[in-house]
Every structure is written in C-alpha cells, then in structure tokens.
Amino acid sequence: MPEAESTETSAPRRRQARGERRVAQLLEAAAGVFCRSGYAAASTNAIAREAGVSPGTLYQFFPNKEAIAIELGGQLLHKAAETHGQAFLPENLALPLPELLDAVLDPVIAFNCENPAFCALMHGSGIPGHINDEHEALHTGIQERVEQVLGHLTPGLSTAERAVTAHVVLAVFKSSLDLILASEGAEREAYIAEVKTLLRRYLEPLVAPLPTTP
Amino acid sequence: MPEAESTETSAPRRRQARGERRVAQLLEAAAGVFCRSGYAAASTNAIAREAGVSPGTLYQFFPNKEAIAIELGGQLLHKAAETHGQAFLPENLALPLPELLDAVLDPVIAFNCENPAFCALMHGSGIPGHINDEHEALHTGIQERVEQVLGHLTPGLSTAERAVTAHVVLAVFKSSLDLILASEGAEREAYIAEVKTLLRRYLEPLVAPLPTTP
Amino acid sequence: MPEAESTETSAPRRRQARGERRVAQLLEAAAGVFCRSGYAAASTNAIAREAGVSPGTLYQFFPNKEAIAIELGGQLLHKAAETHGQAFLPENLALPLPELLDAVLDPVIAFNCENPAFCALMHGSGIPGHINDEHEALHTGIQERVEQVLGHLTPGLSTAERAVTAHVVLAVFKSSLDLILASEGAEREAYIAEVKTLLRRYLEPLVAPLPTTP
Amino acid sequence: MPEAESTETSAPRRRQARGERRVAQLLEAAAGVFCRSGYAAASTNAIAREAGVSPGTLYQFFPNKEAIAIELGGQLLHKAAETHGQAFLPENLALPLPELLDAVLDPVIAFNCENPAFCALMHGSGIPGHINDEHEALHTGIQERVEQVLGHLTPGLSTAERAVTAHVVLAVFKSSLDLILASEGAEREAYIAEVKTLLRRYLEPLVAPLPTTP
DNA sequence: GATGAATGAGGATTCATTCAT
DNA sequence: TATGAATGAATCCTCATTCAT
Known part of the structure; x- marks a missing residue:
C-alpha cells in the first residue's frame, strides 16, 4: 500500500521525479525532431508525439516551443560541462597550439557528434536577425568562452580584435561542424583534421612568436 | 500604316513591360522577405503583400514559392556575372595569394552586401537533408568554381583533398559572410579583413613553397 | 490593300466571321476540357488555354462558364439535328419496336461516341438539385422528345405515366451511355446491344399486344 | 479504491465519448454537405461549419476530405448491413423474380431514402477517369454482390455476359435511384414501381424458361 | 498532471471573373 | 477585339497554443 506510507514529502517528490522524467522525455524527443527537421520546421505536436505524450502535456512543462529549445540547449550545455571538464575548457591553456586545439576541439566535436541536436539548436530559428533573447544567451555564453581562451592565447590583441x-x-x-556532422567515417575524420589545420594556421601567428607551421 | 502597327505592337509591348516590371517587383519583394525571414519562413502572401499585389498576381508569374527562389537566385547569379567578370573568377589566377584573395573575395563580398538575398537563398530551406534540386544545383555550381580555383592554386592536392x-x-x-552582412562600417571592414587573413593563412601552405605570412 | 476595299459591310462581316471562329474554337476547347475533367472541374482558364486564347477573350464571347456549357450543348444539339434527321426522331415511328430502337438509338449513340462532350454536359454540374435553368432547358428538351416518341408508341398511357x-x-x-462511352470495341458493342435489349423488354409490353420477346 | 479508478477511467472515457460524438457529428455534417453539393464540390470548411466546429477540429479526426468520404461510406455500409440482413442479400434467392426484386430492392431503396448521402458518394468525384482507390473499392464491392445474385438467377450466362x-x-x-431520391410521395412510389418493372422485364427472360410477364 | 479535443489564424495555391491597355 | 495582368475569396490543410475534463 504505497499511498499510506507516502508522507508529505515523498508524494511531491515522486511527482517531481515524474515531472523530471517527463521533461527529459520531451527534451529527448525534441532533440530528435530538431535534428531531423531543424528548429523552425519542428512542430510541437511532432515533439509531443515523439515523446509519446499529448500536446497538452508538453505545454504543462514548457510555455512554448522556444522554451523547449532553450531548455534543451541548457541541458546539453550542462551535460557537456559534466562530461568534459568545465565546459570544454582544458585545464592547461598553456599547451602548444596544436595540442591545445586537440584538447579543446576533440571533446567539442565528440560531444556534437553524440548530440547533434546541439548543433541544430545553434543554427537558431533560421530567421535572420534577432533570433530570440535566450537563444542569443546560449550563443553569447559560448562566445565568451571562446574569448576567454583567446585571451589566454593571444594576450596581445585588443578587446575589439579579440571579439x-x-x-x-x-x-x-x-560551419565546419556542419560538414563534420554531415559526413561519416574517413570523410568525417578528414574534415576534423582540416578544421584543426585551418584554426591552427589562423591562430598560430597570433599566439606564438615562433610559428611551427609546416 | 504606322498607326495600326504601332498600336498592335506597342500594346502587347506595354503589357509585357508591365509583366516584367511585376516580376522584378515580386523578385525584389521576395528578396526582402527572404532576407528578413529566411526562405522557409517566407510566405508567398507576405511576398505578394510586400510587392503590393494580390496573391493571385504572384501566381500569375511564378508557379510556386520555390520557383521564386530559383528565379531570384538565377537573376542574382546573372547580375553577378555581368557586374563582375565571369562569375567572380579573376582573369589572372597566377596572382600572389593575398592579391588573389582580394581579387576573388572583394567582388563576392561587395555583391553579397548589395544583394543580401543571395546569401539568404544560399542557406537553403533550413530543413536538413535534401533541400531541393535547383537549390542544390546553385550550391554545386559554386562548389565547382571553388574547386576550379583551388585546382589552379594547389596542383599538388589529390581530388579528394581538393574536395x-x-x-x-x-x-x-x-559563415564569415553572415558575420560581414550582420555588421556595418568599421566592424564590417574588420570582418572582411579577418576572413581574408583566415583564408590566406589556411591556403598559403598549400600554394606556395615560400610562405610570406607574417 | 484589303483595308481600302473593306466596305461598311465587309469589315463587320469579317469581324463577325472571326468572332464565330473564336466561338467555335472556344467551344471545341471546352468540349475537350469538359470531357477530360467533367463540367465542374473544368476551369475557364484551362478552356482558354486549350483554345489558345487569353481568359479575357473567352469572356468576350461568354459571360461565364455556364454559358459555355449551354452554348456547347446547343451547338451539339444543332449539329445532331442536321447530321441525323430532325434531332434523332426517325421518319417512321410506326416501325416495330426493335427496329425503332435501332433507328433511334444508333444515331444517338454514334453521335455521343463522336461527341463525348455532350454526355459530359448532360451530367450537369455534379451539384445535385437545381443545376441551372438553361442546363435544365437542354434536359427538358430531350425529355420532351422522348415523351413525344413514347406518345406515339404507347397511346394508352396517361400523361403522368408517360412522364x-x-x-x-x-x-x-x-447511365448506359456512360458504360458505352467508357468501353471500346467488342465490349462497347456488347453494352450497346444490352441497352437495346433492356429498353426493348421494358417498352414492349407497353407498345404491343403481342410481344415478340425471345 | 473506486474514486481513483473511476476518475482515471471515466475521464478518458468521457473524452473518447466526446471524440466519437464529434466524429459522428462531422460525418452527419459531411453527409448533408455531400448530398447538397456532391462530393467534389463539398468543402471541408463547409463540413466543419455545418458541424459547428473549426476546420482544425475536423482535421483532428480525419486526415483529409477523402477520408471523410471513405469513413462515411463505411459507416453507411455497416449501418446497412446491420439494418438489413447481410448487406441486402435476401435469404432466399430462389424466390420468383418479382418477389426477389422486392426483397432486394425495397431495403436498398429504403436505405438510400433514409441515407441519401450514400447515393451522393456512389456518384464519385465527378471527375472522369480514376476516381480514387477506396471509392473504387466500394463500387467494386457492390458490383460483386450484384454479380453474385445474378449468378444465382441466371446460371446460363457466361462470366463476360454476366459482368x-x-x-x-x-x-x-x-440512375433510377436518383429519380427516386429526387421525388416524393406518390411520384416516388411510381418511380419505385417502375424500376422494378424495368428490371423484372429485363431479367425475366434470363432467369425463367416460362416468363410470366403480363 | 495528463489528456486530447478545440481553436483560428495562417500557409500555399486555384479560379471565375474584371480591367486597363 | 484581344490580351494578360489583376483580383480576392475560397480551397485544403497545418500548427502553436488553450481548455475542459
């Protein structure tokens, strides 16, 4: 008789647990749909269907479509942070550039390959201009992280230049990530290597007085 | 009998002229809407409204939304071809890389700044996977042109590497173009310079035995 | 110099002649479209296109879609009348029933096979109830002719019974005509024979004291 | 725990009941509209309006217009089957022809008078050629039933002749049914009697060695 | 919470018809 | 006359969102 033993704390807790499961369910479904159709073309009904719940239920947890994207982005970011150290920032920023790029990019790429929805979300609504505030926030957050790393790498740049x-x-x-995600196997590896080459060559002159570019 | 002749020919001519004006009007409106909303989110009704005509009128000139995009893309391509020599291919591919990049990119960037719709169209429907045949064709065409130039620049690469x-x-x-188009004035100039730097550093090792990168 | 010799009578006459050609052209096109799509689904634009003229021209000769059907029906009726004697009424109504049926039906069937549009028109707009006045008129006309023949055949029937x-x-x-028109060759012949049999058996008891039905 | 159980089962049950009512409502509305306008001219918006719901609601229950027709046809067929024995096939096919015709036709006619939409659906889309698969299926089904009865009646006919x-x-x-449905009272009765006479006279020679036709 | 019915504006597209030329 | 552009309401259908249960 579980009802009897349910105290004032355990019943809500269960409800909350169920709610979190629902949210997770919905976000997973959303991830799938966003990947397949892109954010704009994804319909909330499709997400609910994919999650096996009714549209009404979806709206019990998210006020609108955008909120789903935001939460999904957040969760993915969080997941990234806990999987890979402090959101892709390697412990040692003092590594030589090629190693630094490996250290930074490999986890990011791996994460995106495993969570392609993240990339789909990054592309925003497809509607140019002011996408939306929270979407923007995600972007800005990443942006800042990049600037941070760049700050370490290239202390000589002005703030504006760094931006x-x-x-x-x-x-x-x-954009390279799109190429990577759209390909497989050896081709994907080739793209990965190429992006690293590209960024290495781009950043090398900024970071080191003695370039080692081949 | 000039009267009969002139009326018989000038009336259709005027009508045709009006039709062409309408098409131009509609394409201009479409360009605007595509820029503002992206291709997918652009509605034919919105295009018609922007052009100041009824939906029916739009469909007198275009069988469907896609046809508008195709025609607009075509016109822009054509305009590009006649404004800038042979579709952005500079006469002299033997220029040193920095000059070559200027020669290739400056017109392309200028053109895109003047015709931002082109860029909007390039981004496709926003729906991953098979966009659409003609859209694809545009892409492939550009792709081939890039490979051509690369062929001249880097004869040492294998076909696969070149691709x-x-x-x-x-x-x-x-993606850099998006940055450029989203900014103005000095910022825009900074981005333009930066893309060139980026590409120069990326391609230099491929093209020249004696890199001159600073 | 045809203009000079065009007197006050010949110019209008030419115009009128041209008008009649246009009407014929349009009606022929309409016949084709009605056959292919049925009356309801036929679009005036399609008719104009088939006739090789503009929609405006069509409306110069016909006030609306219905008028086309009416005129077409009329023309076909007229054509029938002049091809086959007095609109399918055989000279000799005193023939034995089987011969009478041949005499009446063969031309009608032949005519409908050659002019399938007639049948398409008879089916009306597809919208039940009061189709339209003139359409109705066509129907009524045929109806009356049938009653005439029946009057000769079966003088014993009351007016109501005859109706x-x-x-x-x-x-x-x-409905049998539809079957006939939808088939070809031997099958069509079989249907033709069957309709005659059907009508013969139906009418025989009404017309003759001594049935000869096998 | 009856409360929990009752709420958990009765709420969905009520919802489902409402859904079924809506479907019934929509089908009834569709029946009305199909009767008044025919299948082709019937608009889904008109059906929704007639049912007193929004277009969206209609599409919650039916994926498209055709599905409505199919479902309506199916329901009517089912209703017919349960109202009248085994889909209008009388138990005793060995009856004398006049009684057999009564036994077969009376229920069919009665059913069509009570459900005129059935007849409207039978007339198809009005567009010649390939109507639609399910529509066709309905037709074929009826066709087969007729052939079955004919098989019993006229064992002497070849398959082709029977078809x-x-x-x-x-x-x-x-076509006679149209006449019947379009009339009322005594006139309707007259048409009913006449169809029977017609079919009796048509089929009698096929079925019996000793015709009893008056 | 969960459900799924309900909404209604908006999407692309068509078409009979009118109008300026 | 002939043209074809122009209209705009109507078509089917979708979707984010809300509401009663």
Whole structure:
C-alpha cells in the first residue's frame, strides 16, 4: 500500500521525479525532431508525439516551443560541462597550439557528434536577425568562452580584435561542424583534421612568436 | 500604316513591360522577405503583400514559392556575372595569394552586401537533408568554381583533398559572410579583413613553397 | 490593300466571321476540357488555354462558364439535328419496336461516341438539385422528345405515366451511355446491344399486344 | 479504491465519448454537405461549419476530405448491413423474380431514402477517369454482390455476359435511384414501381424458361 | 498532471471573373 | 477585339497554443 506510507514529502517528490522524467522525455524527443527537421520546421505536436505524450502535456512543462529549445540547449550545455571538464575548457591553456586545439576541439566535436541536436539548436530559428533573447544567451555564453581562451592565447590583441577573432573562430567552427556532422567515417575524420589545420594556421601567428607551421 | 502597327505592337509591348516590371517587383519583394525571414519562413502572401499585389498576381508569374527562389537566385547569379567578370573568377589566377584573395573575395563580398538575398537563398530551406534540386544545383555550381580555383592554386592536392578543402573554404566563407552582412562600417571592414587573413593563412601552405605570412 | 476595299459591310462581316471562329474554337476547347475533367472541374482558364486564347477573350464571347456549357450543348444539339434527321426522331415511328430502337438509338449513340462532350454536359454540374435553368432547358428538351416518341408508341398511357416512363427511359439510357462511352470495341458493342435489349423488354409490353420477346 | 479508478477511467472515457460524438457529428455534417453539393464540390470548411466546429477540429479526426468520404461510406455500409440482413442479400434467392426484386430492392431503396448521402458518394468525384482507390473499392464491392445474385438467377450466362449484365443493372438502378431520391410521395412510389418493372422485364427472360410477364 | 479535443489564424495555391491597355 | 495582368475569396490543410475534463 504505497499511498499510506507516502508522507508529505515523498508524494511531491515522486511527482517531481515524474515531472523530471517527463521533461527529459520531451527534451529527448525534441532533440530528435530538431535534428531531423531543424528548429523552425519542428512542430510541437511532432515533439509531443515523439515523446509519446499529448500536446497538452508538453505545454504543462514548457510555455512554448522556444522554451523547449532553450531548455534543451541548457541541458546539453550542462551535460557537456559534466562530461568534459568545465565546459570544454582544458585545464592547461598553456599547451602548444596544436595540442591545445586537440584538447579543446576533440571533446567539442565528440560531444556534437553524440548530440547533434546541439548543433541544430545553434543554427537558431533560421530567421535572420534577432533570433530570440535566450537563444542569443546560449550563443553569447559560448562566445565568451571562446574569448576567454583567446585571451589566454593571444594576450596581445585588443578587446575589439579579440571579439572579432572570437566571432570568426566560432562561425568558422560552427560551419565546419556542419560538414563534420554531415559526413561519416574517413570523410568525417578528414574534415576534423582540416578544421584543426585551418584554426591552427589562423591562430598560430597570433599566439606564438615562433610559428611551427609546416 | 504606322498607326495600326504601332498600336498592335506597342500594346502587347506595354503589357509585357508591365509583366516584367511585376516580376522584378515580386523578385525584389521576395528578396526582402527572404532576407528578413529566411526562405522557409517566407510566405508567398507576405511576398505578394510586400510587392503590393494580390496573391493571385504572384501566381500569375511564378508557379510556386520555390520557383521564386530559383528565379531570384538565377537573376542574382546573372547580375553577378555581368557586374563582375565571369562569375567572380579573376582573369589572372597566377596572382600572389593575398592579391588573389582580394581579387576573388572583394567582388563576392561587395555583391553579397548589395544583394543580401543571395546569401539568404544560399542557406537553403533550413530543413536538413535534401533541400531541393535547383537549390542544390546553385550550391554545386559554386562548389565547382571553388574547386576550379583551388585546382589552379594547389596542383599538388589529390581530388579528394581538393574536395575537402573546397568544402571547408566554402563553408568558412559562407559563415564569415553572415558575420560581414550582420555588421556595418568599421566592424564590417574588420570582418572582411579577418576572413581574408583566415583564408590566406589556411591556403598559403598549400600554394606556395615560400610562405610570406607574417 | 484589303483595308481600302473593306466596305461598311465587309469589315463587320469579317469581324463577325472571326468572332464565330473564336466561338467555335472556344467551344471545341471546352468540349475537350469538359470531357477530360467533367463540367465542374473544368476551369475557364484551362478552356482558354486549350483554345489558345487569353481568359479575357473567352469572356468576350461568354459571360461565364455556364454559358459555355449551354452554348456547347446547343451547338451539339444543332449539329445532331442536321447530321441525323430532325434531332434523332426517325421518319417512321410506326416501325416495330426493335427496329425503332435501332433507328433511334444508333444515331444517338454514334453521335455521343463522336461527341463525348455532350454526355459530359448532360451530367450537369455534379451539384445535385437545381443545376441551372438553361442546363435544365437542354434536359427538358430531350425529355420532351422522348415523351413525344413514347406518345406515339404507347397511346394508352396517361400523361403522368408517360412522364414517369420517359424519365426512366432517359435516365436508364444516360447511365448506359456512360458504360458505352467508357468501353471500346467488342465490349462497347456488347453494352450497346444490352441497352437495346433492356429498353426493348421494358417498352414492349407497353407498345404491343403481342410481344415478340425471345 | 473506486474514486481513483473511476476518475482515471471515466475521464478518458468521457473524452473518447466526446471524440466519437464529434466524429459522428462531422460525418452527419459531411453527409448533408455531400448530398447538397456532391462530393467534389463539398468543402471541408463547409463540413466543419455545418458541424459547428473549426476546420482544425475536423482535421483532428480525419486526415483529409477523402477520408471523410471513405469513413462515411463505411459507416453507411455497416449501418446497412446491420439494418438489413447481410448487406441486402435476401435469404432466399430462389424466390420468383418479382418477389426477389422486392426483397432486394425495397431495403436498398429504403436505405438510400433514409441515407441519401450514400447515393451522393456512389456518384464519385465527378471527375472522369480514376476516381480514387477506396471509392473504387466500394463500387467494386457492390458490383460483386450484384454479380453474385445474378449468378444465382441466371446460371446460363457466361462470366463476360454476366459482368455486362451486372454493370447494366447497376448503372440502371443507380440512375433510377436518383429519380427516386429526387421525388416524393406518390411520384416516388411510381418511380419505385417502375424500376422494378424495368428490371423484372429485363431479367425475366434470363432467369425463367416460362416468363410470366403480363 | 495528463489528456486530447478545440481553436483560428495562417500557409500555399486555384479560379471565375474584371480591367486597363 | 484581344490580351494578360489583376483580383480576392475560397480551397485544403497545418500548427502553436488553450481548455475542459
């Protein structure tokens, strides 16, 4: 008789647990749908269906479609943070550039390969211009992290220069990530190697007085 | 009998002229809407409204939304071809890399700044997977052009390597273009300079035995 | 110099001639489209296109879609009348029933096979109830003709009985005609024979004291 | 725990009940609209309006217009089957023809008078050629039933002859049904009697060595 | 919470018809 | 006359969101 033993704390706790399961369920479904259709073309009904719940249930946990994307982004970010150290920031920023790139990019790429929804979300609504505040926030967060790393790497740059470089690095990396995610096997490896080469050559002159570029 | 002749020919001519004006009007409106909303989110009704005509009128000139995008892409390509020599291919591919990049990128960037719709169209439907045949064709065409130039630049690469490089160059350039188009004035200039730097550093080792990178 | 010699009578005449050609052109096109799509699904634009003229031209000769059907029906009726004597009424109504049926039905069937649009028109707009006045008129005209023949055949019937019989005969014949038109070759011949048998057996008891049915 | 149980089962049950009511409502509305306008001219919006719901609601229960027709046809067929024995096939096929016709036709006619939508559906889309698969299926089903009965009646006919006869019988009956449905009272009775007479006279020579036709 | 029915504006597209030329 | 552009309401259908149960 579980009802009897349910104290004032355990019943809500169970409910809350169930709620979290639901949220997880919905987010997983959303991840799938976003990947398959992109954010804009994903319909909330499709997400609910994929999650095996009714549309109403979805709206019990998320006020609207955007909120799903935001939460999903957040969760993925969090997952990334706990899987890979402090959100992809390697402990040792003093590594030589090629090793640093490996240290930073390998986990990020691996994470995106395992969670392709993350990339789908990064591309935003497909509607240019002001996507949306929270979406923007995700972006900005990543952006800042890139700037942080760049700050360590290239102390000689002005803030403005660093911002430009960070934007370029991020944009370039994102588009390369699409290439990586769209391919498989050896081709994917080739793209991965190529992005690293690209970024290494781009950043090397900024970071070291004695470039070792081949 | 000039009267009969002139009326018989000038009336259709005027009508045709009006039709062409409408098409131009509609394409301009479409360009605007595509820029603002992206291809997928652009509605034919919105395009018609922007053009100041009824939905029916739009469909007198275009069989469907895709046809608008295709025609717009075609017109822009054509416009590009006649504005800038032979579709952005500079006469002299033997230029030193920095000059070559200027020669290739400056017109392309200028063109995209003047015709931001082109970029919007390049981004496709936003729906992953099979976008659409003609859309794809546009892409492939550009792709081939990039490979051509790369062929001249880097005769040492295998076909597969060249394809990878071309994809990366194109992806990188497209994403940088977004940055450029999203900014203005000095910021824009900074991005432009940065893309060139990026590509120069990336390609230099491939092209020249004696790199001049600072 | 045809303009000079065009007197006040010949110019209008030419215009009128041209008009009649246009009408014929349009009606022929309409016949084709009605056959292929049925009356309801036929679009005036499609008719104009088939006729090789613009929608506007069509509306210069016909006030609306219905008018086309009416005129087409009329023309076909007229054509029938002049091809086959006095609109399918045989000279000799005193023939024995089987011969009479041949004499009446063979031309009608032949005519409908050559002009399948007629049948398409008879089926009306597909919208039950009061189709439309003129459409109705066509129907009524045929109806009356059937009653005429029946009047000769079966003088014993009351007016009401005759009306019922005429309606049944007509309905039955129309539906059989569909079967005939939908088939070809031997199958068509079989249907033709069958309709005659059907009508013969139906009418024989009404017409003759001594049935000769096998 | 009856409370929990009752709420957990009765709420869905009530919802489901509402859904079924809606479906019934929509089908009834569809029946009305199909009758008034025919299948082709019936609009889903009109059906929804007639049912007093929004277009979206209609599409919650039916994926498209055709599905409505199919479901309505199915329901009517089912209703027919349970109202009248085994889909209008009388127990005793060995009855004398006049009684057999009464036994077969009376229920069919009664059913169609009570459910005129059935007849509207039978007339198909109005567009010649390939109507639609399920529509076709309905037709074929009826066709087969007619052939079955004919098989009992007229064992002397070849398969091909039987098919022709069945087609003719069905076509003739359908068109007569239109007449019946379009009339009322005594007129309707007259038409009913007349169809029976027609079919009796048509089939008698096929079925019996000693015709009793008056 | 969970359900799924309900909404209604909006999507692309068609079409009979009108109008300026 | 002939043209074809122009109209706009109507078509089927979708979707984010809400509501009663």
